[in-house]
Amino acid sequence: MLVALKNIILKHWRGDYSLGFAYWIIGVGLTVAVSIGVAITNEFVSSYAVSSSLFGSILVLLCSLIVPLTIWQLVGIWRSAKYHTSEGGRLLWANTAKVMVVLAAIRAVLDFTAIGIPQFKEGVDLMSNGDMVGDFELRVLNQGTELELIGSMPFGTTESVREVVKQYPSVQVIHLNSKGGRVSEAVKLYEFIQQQQFDTYVASECSSACTLAFMGGNKRYLSKRGILGFHSASLPTQSSENLAQLNDEFKRIYRRHGVSEQFIRHAVGVDGASMWYPGHIELIASRVVDEIVESERFASSNATPQLQKSxxxxxxxxxxxxxxxxxxxxxxxxxxxxxxxxxxxxxxxxxxxxxxxxxxxxxxxxxxxxxxxxxxxxxxxxxxxxxxxxxxxxxxxxxxxxxxxxxxxxxxxxxxxxxxxxxxxxxxxxxxxxxxxxxxxxxxxxxxxxxxxxxxxxxxxxx
Structure with missing residues (x-):
């Protein structure tokens, strides 16, 4: 098996395969297969409580494999195109393949600079330091009918919530008191909240990615002392393309729940280093919140409200x-x-x-x-x-x-x-x-x- 794989690698690298096989099977076909593999890996990471160090290792491994794989693919296709005419092939197809290789190489360099390097650095950081987003705590309240999340939303947050809900199936309301975290985790928590048809409630502050999870509530409640904070997606290791995708995720979820377009534009238009805290009247009018309630409406929270913001x-x-x-x-x-x-x-x-x-x-x-x-x-x-x-x-x-x-x-x-x-x-x-x-x-x-x-x-x- 290993010998056969080694022969395939060497044969393509030397350009010994036909141009059609090199281009369509090893070039296009293998790229599609890798994309499917990355999607499956992402689904695995999203479905299980993968530790931050393991997630970082996966990022580093993928980045480390994709670079030499891309070089190998492009060099082999170029050499096959070079030999194509000597084997009776048409010059047009050989030149077309070379042009496509050049364009693919340029795109690969741009993608690696904009996406690969930041993700590689993030992977190394996760392996070395763990998830720097921060920790969280979960508290079961009101005889098991309410669950409070206080802190950040690092990798594994949703799975932890899921495990607590398994032990306390009578949970009906989830308190969200968080300044944000991983957008992917917030989206997963949003989907879980929707699946369970929980109500969501904020006693103190729910900002950034936390607002995505908040939108999953069957009914969305905000304490009179509570605040919601909004801004554009902003992570130091993300490319502008990735940030645009994250902002699209914010917009998609807000729109699904009928939030006004004016509010959405303002929310994602705020610089990632800043935060916008709209007033309660605007939150109700824009259909972000269903009801402003007194703090006694739900179980007492351990989170400290920031009164100057509310x-x-x-x-x-x-x-x-x-x-x-x-x-x-x-x-x-x-x-x-x-x-x-x-x-x-x-x-x-x-x-x-x-x-x-x-x-x-x-x-x-x-x-x-x-x-x-x-x-x-x-x-x-x-x-x-x-x-x-x-x-x-x-x-x-x-x-x-x-x-x-x-x-x-x-x-x-x-x-x-x-x-x-x-x-x-x-x-x-x-x-x-x-x-x-x-x-x-x-x-x-x-x-x-x-x-x-x-x-x-x-x-x-x-x-």
Whole structure:
């Protein structure tokens, strides 16, 4: 067997086969056979929980075999074409075969540069370091009816989920709290979720490839504290052609579930190094999410929500009165503390648009103040049902706010000017912050919670 194979290899390499056999059988036929073999290997890898090191070994092996195989095929065909006329063959077919060999060689070099080298490097990395995407954990919740995934989506994620579901066949909802991972794994998980007809739910964040798995839900739920993040496919070892294929996979799945074309274009148009977090209203309108729910709707998650990303300007208009007032009370407490300790930080908190980045409150506030503020934000988010068609109606509130400013001006004549033209007072941070604190404290001293909330909404209104 080995001797016969060696003879075939040598005979083709020397160009001893007829041009027809070399071109159609060894050239075209073997290429088709290899393509089928790669597809079967890919199906094997996709169907079983293959370790990252084994997957890397397969990538390295395939890349290492395909390069010499391609060279062997092309050299043998070229030599067969060279000898074709001496054996009575037509010059036209010989020259045509040589042209095809040159074109195939150019295509092989381009493919190897764009696809082969990146995949070879990825294979080596997987063999040496394992899957760098990260790990994940699975938790069974609510008496076995819910399953939570927290972490990344490396190779083998779906198979692990499948094994847990075998042990807990009563699972109906899968929590997805992940910043993404392997697109191939996300697609496999999407298909498994569809097959099982699970509902999907996000308590904190589901971004990048995770959104593909999320779309598999029979019903798709998002916590009021939750966020979904979207961007174009981006992996350091992928060619532009591969990335286009990955983006096509995103589009295919989104379209299957009726997501609006405008949303899809925006989602895959975001640079891979960035992330787009659309608001809850847009997610509902674009048919990405079926329902925004309070966190108590499902079992408690171990994932920590990023409230600053789920917070939206609409909350300051649509929140219930008591939650809104409690939020602004915490803001005033924060402002007073910052104005006492570092008035420049107070200004940064009030006007983040003036600075390169927003103030990281958790790093500058005492633990008790920050915890109170976080609880106030959580309550606003949880108790607000954001409405797309909300219209602000202030009635007599502007009169009330103007009377409040008149009262402030009697004691502090320049505060009205400071509030109206704050940027002119950036060089006086203590004075600037004190004026705004006085304004908010005056709003919080109105006779009723309803009046307090009305004035605060008016002050925060941005046309």
């Amino acid at each position: 917070w939206q300007p609409e909350h300051l208009q649509q929140a219930p009165d008591d939650a809104l007032v409690r939020y602004w009370q915490s803001v005033v407490d924060n402002l007073n503390y910052l104005n006492f300790t570092n008035s420049q930080q107070c200004v940064q908190y009030l006007f983040p648009e003036w600075f390169d980045s927003a103030l990281a409150l958790e790093t500058v506030l005492p633990t008790n103040l920050y915890a109170t503020h976080r609880r106030a934000i959580e309550q606003v988010i949880e108790t607000t049902d954001l409405q797309a068609d909300y219209k602000a109606v202030f009635g007599s509130t502007p009169v009330l706010a103007n009377n409040m400013l008149d009262n402030i001006s009697r004691d502090n004549p320049n505060y009205r000017n400071i509030i109206a033209d704050s940027e002119s007072y950036r060089a006086q941070p203590k004075l600037l912050c004190t004026a705004w604190i006085t304004l908010y404290e005056s709003a919080l001293r109105q006779e009723t919670i309803a009046q307090q909330a009305a004035v605060l909404r008016y002050l925060a209104y941005d046309e």
